[in-house]
Structure formats: C-alpha cells, structure tokens
Amino acid sequence: MAELIAQLALNTLALAAAYALVALGFVLVINAVGAVNFAHGDLVVAGGFIAVLLGQWFDLPGVVLAPAVLLLAGTLGLILSLLAYFPLRRGPPVGIYVSTIAVGVMLQNALLNIFGAAPRRGPSLVEAAPLRLGEIALSTQAIATIVAAGVLVLGLHLLLQRTQFGRRLRATAQDPLMAESVGIDTRLTIALSFIVAAALAGAAGLLLTPLHFVSPHDGAALILKAYVATVIGGWGRLHGALLGALIVAGSEVIGATLLSQPAAEALLYIVLLAMLWLKPDGLFGEAAGRRA
C-alpha cells in the first residue's frame, strides 16, 4: 500500500512537472505578444516525436538527447513566429489565433503522415534500476522527469529575472511601444520568447513520451491542460503555473484511478468552465478582462 501511494504521488509529480513546462511556455508567449499561440499543444507533440525519432536513430537515453530536442523544438518556434505571428502582429489578436491554428494543423498532419495515428513511446530518460528506499521501489524515470523539469524551470526563472533578455521581455510585455522607444528590439525579444516557449514545449514532449506516449492528436488536450493550469494558477506567475500544473496532474491521476480516464478529463473541463464562470481571475486573482 505504502509503495502504491508513493509511486502514485511520484507519478503525479512527474506528470505535473511536464505540464508545468507546457503551461510556462504557453504563458510566456501570451505575456510577450498578448495573443494565444494555438499551436502550442502541437509543439509539445512535435517535441515528443522528435524524441521518438532521435531515440530510434541514436539509441541514447532521453537526458542526453535533451539539448538536441530543445534546439529543434526552438527552431520550430522560430518558424512558427515567422509564419504566423510577425506578418499579422499589427492586426487584431484573433488573426494570430487563427494563423497559429493553421500552423498547428500543418504540424499535426505532417506528424500524422510521417508517424501514423498510433501512440508512440519515446526513449527512456535514464537507464537505471528503480531506486529502493527500504521496502519501497521508486521509478527512476519519474524522478529523472521531475529533476529535468526542475532544472528547466530554474533555468527559465534565471533567464527571466537575471538576464537582459528577461528584463526586455518584461518591458515588451508591459508596453511594447514604450519598450521600442527606449531602444529594445521588440521583434527580437518576441522571436526569442517564441523560441524559448517552443523549446519548453519540446522538453515537455520529451518528458511525456516515455511514460505517457504521444500521438499526433494530443495537441488540443495538451493546450487545454496548460490553459486550465494557467487559469487556476493565474497569469504571469511562475509559482502559479507550477501549482496549477500540480492540480491538473493530480486530478488526472487520482480521477483516472478512482473513476476512468475520460471521466477525469471531462471533470477537468467542467471545472474549467465553472471556474471561468465563478472566479475568472484565477485562484490568486488578476482581472481576466484586462488581458485582451
């Protein structure tokens, strides 16, 4: 029993760690450009398939492949911003929603044609035996997932708080015109935020594949989970997104154990709608209306 509970808790944390990366990238773009990147879920899936492919080619553990996945997914983010964001940045945000949906459709169908619809498993993060704590055996996969995500979140935190890029990003998010007038190249800043967001999405894909598999159709569910985590955690806060991801993963693992997987998913969406109705500011408050 103790082992089951420990393992369940560990799995929840691992899933939450991956979701947190998805949610952080999602929020990063919203804060930088004031519009949702609807291809974000598909970028996570793409990251998963990049990991699957690299795993097949090189037969290396996921941790070693991670830099390559980050780089390739980041490149996808750059391409996305060039195709779907910059040409339309002067128009209303809905244009960007639709253009990112279009790119997401292209990405999803490219993956579908190359890999097929069946869920695929990516390379394990590490090759190691389960960790034994007395009676209890713990999955090293889950532990590695948590550690890897923790490293990335810490890296993001330092990037946003300690570097020039972070300061520029925050200035651009607050007031693009003002940022431009003090000499910030807002286009470069925005392109970089797309790259970082996509790299985080790719990393999340890499972390998700060994335990949860990926299939090309997962994008919509992933972006919704990121959104639920963000709505629960509030916009623009690192710890909010982390807590939101934990709640989403917890309800998914516990709901799937007690009820069924579809029932858990449905419950998540119902909670989302109820929250938007009753408490649209997030649990920690910030006016929903002010983010256009």
Next chain:
Amino acid sequence: MLPDRVLSFDRLLGSALLAVALLAVLILADSYLLRLLAIAGCYAILAIGYQRIFGELGVLSLAQGAFFAIGGYVTAILGLRWQLDGLMLLSAAIAAAALVSVLVAPPMLKLASHYFALASLAVAQLVLLAAVNLEELTGGANGLSSLAPVQIAGFAIDQGKPLTLAIWLLAACCAVAFWLPGPLALLRRHVLREAPLVGEAIGLGTVRWRISAFAFSAACAGLAGGLYVQATGVVAPDIAELAVMINVLAMSVIGGRGRVSGALIGAVLLAFLPEALRFLGGWQLFAWGAAMLLMLLLAPGGIAGLLESLLARRETPVPTVQSSEPRDNGGTLQIEGLSKRFGGVIALADVSLAIGEREIVGIIGPNGAGKTTLLNLLSGFQQADSGTMMWRGVDLAGQPAHRRAPLGIGRSFQTDQLPGDVTVMDAIAAASPERFRLDAARRQAMGAVQRLGLTEFAATALQDLSPATRRLVDLARALAAAPSLLLLDEPTSGLSAAERDTLLRVLRQLREDGLSLLLIEHDVGFLLALADRLLCLDQGRVIAQGPPQDLAARTGLRRFFGRWAVS
C-alpha cells in the same frame, strides 16, 4: 470597409451561387455528385452560421463543430428511438444546439477573447468525450447507423435529389436570415469587432450582441448537423472531432470572412476539392492548413473578398444632405461622494460635483489625479465603490456602459479608438440613434460632419487621416448620438492652433444648442476661454471648484494654473 458595398456584393454573389447550386441539384442525375452536393449544402449552413460570430464579430468560437455534432446526434437518437417527423427532428437539432450555446455563452462571452476561444474548445472536447464514451446513448466509437429516411408529413424525403434540394433550400433560408439585419448592423458589428470600447460608448451591448450571434451560429450548426446525418445515414464521433472545427474555420477564412458568399465558396471547395486533390493522399489536411495561412497573410477577405475588389463598383457613395438633429435638450448631473480605489491606490475620494444645463465644467489636475477615472465612472467603463451619480433623476450606477448613450451621455476618447478601415461618415453613422437604415444613419452623421468642418473628409478612411483630424471625428461620433451631456477626454491634445480654435468655437456652439460639457484638459488657456466652472483634482480629491478666473487668482492653486495664474 464600406458596409453597403460589402453587403450588396455579398448578396449578389451569394444569391448567384445559391441559384447555381439549386440549378445543379435539379439538373444533376449522378447520385455520387448529388451526395457531394448535399454534403456541401450542410457545410454551407454550418459556415453561414459561423460567419456571424467569427466572421462579423471576430469572436473565435471553437465550439461550432461541437454544435454540429450535437445537432447530428440529437437527430440520430430521436430518429432511431421514436421515428419522429422530419421537421420535429430538425427543430430538435436546432433547439438543442442553440440551447447549449445560450447556456454556456453568458459566462464565456464576458471574458477576454482568448479565454473565450479556449473555453469553447473545452466545450468541444466535452462533446467529443460524450460522443465516444456515452455508449448507451451514442453508440460509442461505432456511432449509430441505419437511419431511416426523414419523413415529413408522412412522405419520405429520400437521400439523393429530394433531400439535397431540401438542404439547399434551407441553406438559402439561412442566407436570407444572415442578410436580414442589413448594412447598418454589419457596420455596427464591425465597430464592435475592431473597437469594442467605442462600441460600448455608442450604445451597443457587447455581451448581448455576442450572445445573439453565438446562438444564431449554433442554431445553424445544429441544423447542419441534423441534415448531415440524414444525408450520410450514419453518425459517429468523427463529426465531433476537432477536424470539423478546423474545416469550419478554413471555410470562413478561405472563402471570405463575414460573408454568405464566402461560406458558400468555402463549403463547395471543402466538399469537392478532396476529389481533385486525391493525389495528395494524407497530406490534404496539411494543404488545407497551408491554404488557410496563405489566405490570412495575402487575402484577409478570402476568395469572396478578392472577387469583390475585382468586380464590385468602386465609387464611394456620395454623402447626402444633413437632416435636422432631433435633440431632447437639457439635463443635470449630480455627483455625490464618489469614491474609487484600485487595490491600495485611491483614485477618487469623496468627489461631489453638479453640472447644470448649458454648463461647461473643466477638470484640471496633475497626472494620476483621478480625472480619467471620473470620466470612466460616468461612462460606465468602471464601477464606483461608493457614491451616487444622478443624471436626469436616474442613478447611473445601475446602468451598464452601453445604456448610457441612449440616456443622453456621450464621450470622446483620449487615445484613438476608432477602427481604421471605415470612412469618416460611417464611423459616425454607426453611432447615430437610427436603428435599421444605413442611409438615414449616414444623413444624420453628415450633420455632425458639417458641424466640425469635416465635410471634405466624409468619404475618407480613418487610417488615411492625421491624428488630429481623427480626434475631431471621434468628437463628431460622440455628437452623432445626439447627447445632452458630453464627456471629453483631452480634446485639444495634438491639435494645431487653428484646429484648437475651431474646436473652441464648436464647443461654445454646443453649449448654445443646449448641451452640458464635462472635459478633462491640460490646456488651461483653452479652459479659461471656454469653461463656466473648473474643478481642481489632486490625488482623487477636489481641491477647489468655482469660476475659472476666481480660481486662477488664488495663490494656493498656482500649481494648477502655471503661467495662467493671475498674480
């Protein structure tokens, strides 16, 4: 955008396309082609509905596919269990979809746009989960099949020619319903989409307009779903998948946003292109996404928009004569103890103020004094924490922003909020009290245009004007609603000396005409020449109020008046 041109060309092209489709149904004998045409008709109805919420109001709903699925499943389930009459089945499909939309809309449509898009995606995922997992009801992954042909008054409407004809006749009905509100409503939806604040200020209730548009789109989707299931004879979870939604979006974007003709072009392409593009195999959807992206980048009006710019008449309609402006004059505003905080910051503290008929009151004070907050409370964009605002004996606190224009309160904006692609005349016409007729609204608009000396710009798009001229247009826009109290936010900023003098003359004339004015202004000289009374605000408090010359002479108020202080 010229709403009459967009709409008249859309009516022309859309009617022609509908006529061709109906003719094709009558002539064609090939059952395979008829079947494709039937499916195209269902898509057309689905997309026509979507044009109202997404195309015209610019609200990205991702639930249109879900409403289609609801219509489909309701038809199939009721048809199999109780063999209801066809009209009953389709009515049930429409009612079910519309009902769900009205239930989920109020909480969702109040939200900022991306919240709405994602919340509607959650609704869509819920419908998909229900379709796959509620096996007792929906048949699960296998769906429901062997539906009998629909019966209407005892006659079976067979698949093939009769059903296809019925589908296209219903598509024509949807097109007529779409066109019915006319060009003035189209113009107002455009303003609401491009400039929501102005929309509220001219009396359009954003949420109400959105809910009715959302319900219309859902009703069309429900009907389309019901017909689609009749045309194919089966229903399965794939009609609830996101791919359907993507197709709807693609039909609208590729065919032409906000237009029936766009929906029809998109629907025919969606139904017939897969045949032509069979060589692409699994890459068809990829190509569909790429086409959508290209359209967005190169031709935002879609194919219908391209045809319009090629074929439609180009001359802009000449504005006609002014009509006398109806005005029920006068009114007094009584503000008592008004307070507003933002978190820990006090924006307004216990502000009291009265404005009489034909009175001009100016507000001065440093940045952050609470001037704009006061205007926002009066125009309903923000809610006061305490205090009362009585206007003509009505407490404004209970009146949302869009109700205040009909009450006779107008406002101009400090920063440019008007949409750039409409003409001066139309930007003002959108705000006129006229309800249905664009030409009457334009005639009324011309009154305000002449008053501010903008006649030469009447047919110019706003984006081609200087910022100063656009400010005058915004003032004319506020005047067009025939207000009795006008709230002006920094009306002189950015104006040249000559424009400033024109404005001074116009505002004095307004007072002669019976209006009361409340204006925020940094140009103290302008206020000294214009205002009957001044209010000095600092850190949310009224420091002093009284006749301008008296205040300017007070030593304690020197910092408010700068070089205009009388010493």
